[in-house]
Structure formats: C-alpha cells, structure tokens
Amino acid sequence: MTLPSMVSGLDRDTILEWCRRVDEGPFSTLAVGERIAYPNVEMFTTLAAAAAVTQRVTLMTTIVVLPAHPAIEVAKMAATIDVISAGRLRLGVGIGGRGEDFRALERSDAKRHQMLDEQVATMRRVWAGAAPAEGISPVGPAPVRAGGPPLYSGALGPKATARAARWAEGVAGFVLDPIGQDHAATFRMVEDAWSAAGRSERPRHVTSFWYALAADGATQLKDYASRYLAIFGAAVGDSMADLCTASNAGAVTDAVKRLEDAGCDELILVPTSADLAELDRLVDLVC
Helix, strand or coil: CECCCCCCCCCHHHHHHHHHHHHHCCCCEEEECCCCCCCCCCHHHHHHHHHHHCCCCEEEEEEEEHHHCCHHHHHHHHHHHHHHCCCCEEEEEECCCCHHHHHHCCCCCCCHHHHHHHHHHHHHHHHCCCCCCCCCCCCCCCCCCCCCCCEEECCCCHHHHHHHCCCCCEEEEECCCCCCCCHHHHHHHHHHHHHHCCCCCCCEEEEEEEECCCCCHHHHHHHHHHHHHHHHCHHHHHHHHCCCCCCCHHHHHHHHHHHHHHCCCEEEEEECCCCHHHHHHHHHHHC
C-alpha cells in the first residue's frame, strides 16, 4: 500500500493513522512516492515517520528521482531510515520525467541515465563504509543490512531496463491501465535483460497502479489522475487519466488477478484519496 502522500492537505493524524493501519493490515509494504513541485509531503521525512510508528511492513520509495539529488545525501537519509526501521527499507530509484522538479532543486537533468548508474555505485561505496572522496571522512550511519537497502529500478523501456540489470534487485513499475496492459510481456522484457546481463537470479517484479473504491470511484480516479498528470498539459493529462481503469471493486479484483497470473511478485496499490475508508474497502476486497 502506498500512503496517500500526493493528496494535498494531509495532517499528522491522517499520515500516522494510515501508517498504523497499513502495518496492522494484510499488507507487505508501505510505500511513498516523490514529487517536488507539487503539494505533497516530502518522501524521506514521511518514511522516517512511518519507520517510527510501524513494526512489521517493509518501507519503500516508489521512487526517488536520484539524479535530482546528491547521491551521498540520499545514501545518508536512506541509511538513517534503514536504522530507524531496523532494516526494513527498500530503495526504488529512477531518472524521473519531470523537468520542473530538477529546476526546483537547482539540478541538471542532463545525462540522467549515466548519472543514475554512477550514483548507485557511490551509494553502495558509502554504505560499505568507504570515504566518498579523498580528504572526506566516511559518511554514516551504517545501514542495518550489509551492502545497504535493496535497490529497485523505476526503468520503463528496454535500454533503461538493460542498465538496471547491472545493479537492481528488480523493477518497480507503474501502469495506468492494469486491466488492458500486457504485463507478461513487460515482465519477460525485464527477465531477458537480467539474462543478457549475466544475472542468474530472477528479477523481482513490483508494480503499482492508482485505484478508487468509493461510490464515485470513476470521478475520484479521473480527478486525481488529471491533477497528477497535468504537468504534461491539461489536454494530455486528461487523455492519460482516461486510461486509468481501477475505479471499482470489479476492476481492482480483475487487475490484481491479471498481474498475479502474469508473474508479478508484489503489487503496491496507490490510493487516490486520503479517506481511511478507501483503505478499509481495499482490505475488505482483498481479504
């Protein structure tokens, strides 16, 4: 389950109650996504709060746009959350697709693929206790797990997936239409990339989609998706929002079954409302 962190106006009580109920529910992971130029809560701060009030669930970034940040700072924040959560963090990373987030953080979005590969290597050196550069002391804390939190790639296309196969444990994807998309073909592409990279282990397939289960679910899902995708322009955002299909119990059930049959290892659902009733409806549906 993803926290409703992209819904504006969240307060302390709502955030912490979502965290507690996810931890107490039938969920394996509590995830938080990242945007900068948007009225959402910040990802790492929110995950730190989640780490402090949960005991069981894995915590995951879905995803941190790594080239928009200094790698060593992300390594330090991730290791800190890993310590607070007693080793429950997984780090999903990617190159992002929103130029305004890079501009807001005064970072260049040039050569993002190459930068991502280099940053992953830097973080792993930091987590192993190596100094980041000559004359600079090592950066702590040491993560709970040797080697640091498991890394997942937000890669979407064949070239990005081939690069991710060199360093990721799996791919953390996202789909607008979980009913119509050919998930099996996507998973095969990832597996082929792992094989081509000489990896003997199978990649873990993690995917997400937006859902709504309220009586006005279709309107709720469309409004949420349109706001989120408006960065591509109002007309394009509305057209993309029309592709979102998980707006009722039948559609969500169908989507979950299709992903399971295709070989998805973990589905991380993304609510389109901060109403706790949406979490309750989902629990009733999947249990």
